[in-house]
Amino acid sequence: MDWDKLRIFHAVADAGSLTHAGERLNLSQSAVSRQIRALEESLGATLFHRHARGLILTEQGELLFDATRAMTKRLEAAAARIRDSEEEVFGELKVTTTTGFGSLWLVPRLAKFYEKYPDLKIDLMLEERVLDLPMREADVAIRMKEPSQADLIRKRLMGVRMRLYASPDYLRMHGAPEVPEQLTAHRLICQNPRAPQVSAGASLVAHLMTYQPHSTLTVNNYFGVLQGVLAHLGIGVLPEYLSHDFPEMQRVLPEVESNEVPVFLAYPEELRQSRRIAAFRDFVQAEIAAQRRQQRGKAAE
Numbered sequence: 001m002d003w004d005k006l007r008i009f010h011a012v013a014d015a016g017s018l019t020h021a022g023e024r025l026n027l028s029q030s031a032v033s034r035q036i037r038a039l040e041e042s043l044g045a046t047l048f049h050r051h052a053r054g055l056i057l058t059e060q061g062e063l064l065f066d067a068t069r070a071m072t073k074r075l076e077a078a079a080a081r082i083r084d085s086e087e088e089v090f091g092e093l094k095v096t097t098t099t100g101f102g103s104l105w106l107v108p109r110l111a112k113f114y115e116k117y118p119d120l121k122i123d124l125m126l127e128e129r130v131l132d133l134p135m136r137e138a139d140v141a142i143r144m145k146e147p148s149q150a151d152l153i154r155k156r157l158m159g160v161r162m163r164l165y166a167s168p169d170y171l172r173m174h175g176a177p178e179v180p181e182q183l184t185a186h187r188l189i190c191q192n193p194r195a196p197q198v199s200a201g202a203s204l205v206a207h208l209m210t211y212q213p214h215s216t217l218t219v220n221n222y223f224g225v226l227q228g229v230l231a232h233l234g235i236g237v238l239p240e241y242l243s244h245d246f247p248e249m250q251r252v253l254p255e256v257e258s259n260e261v262p263v264f265l266a267y268p269e270e271l272r273q274s275r276r277i278a279a280f281r282d283f284v285q286a287e288i289a290a291q292r293r294q295q296r297g298k299a300a301e
Contacts (some may be wrong), residue, residue, distance in 0.1 A: 102124060105227065134149060141267070177253060
């Protein structure tokens with residue numbers, strides 16, 4: 001099968017238009033159209049339904065687009081490995097993690113990473129949906145459970161527990177509960193039970209709800225929960241790693257916490273030799289180790 005025709009087909013399928021594909025490929029619309037017709041003739045199949053508002057893939061076109069999309073991802077992976085030199089870390093690195101961990105832990109630390117690797121471009125995707133690493137939806141992921149996808153290299157970074165925190169102002173105004181039963185006099189701030197979240201956190205929230213808090217504020221991510229705590233709205237259920245960066249928060253009911261949530265870093269096997277991923281992995285591990293040392297130092301004081 002002609003690679004050039006497949007490249008043009010992929011551009012048309014992705015753009016949904018002969019004109020837009022031609023602009024991307026620096027080809028005329030008529031040249032693109034001729035290549036598509038020739039490909040359809042060689043396959044003996046119609047690849048597009050042609051409408052006034054654009055092109056829609058036929059069933060056969062969808063099958064071919066799935067194949068060219070996979071080929072494109074593999075070629076991008078190969079190109080990324082080729083671009084990684086022995087001495088430099090540059091290019092684009094696509095990182096995915098959860099909204100809470102990404103916005104509250106990772107982003108505030110990236111200044112040091114950019115100082116070391118100023119030519120690196122990071123595309124950070126914060127969402128609860130698990131992206132497909134083997135299909136290169138992202139290069140590297142940090143997730144709150146061990147990834148189940150095949151052909152991934154996995155590294156356990158740390159374990160996290162969900163705990164209860166409140167601001168000093170809130171506790172001065174409302175007092176600190178000494179036993180869980182006293183939550184009936186407080187507002188509980190937590191993730192919405194319907195929002196995607198780690199099962200250990202959901203289980204802890206379900207348990208706390210049995211004590212019938214006086215009021216609740218539910219948010220669909222931990223960033224919102226943290227803002228509620230810092231605004232003195234109530235007692236929040238938050239991951240323990242936030243206590244390092246927000247030391248003004250005070251832990252409430254220290255005997256109450258979730259089961260441990262494992263945090264994993266993962267990336268495709270085919271990117272094992274990537275200098276960019278190695279640099280990012282080593283940076284994250286070093287930051288976690290530094291945080292642990294500081295926490296041990298405070299505990300020893």
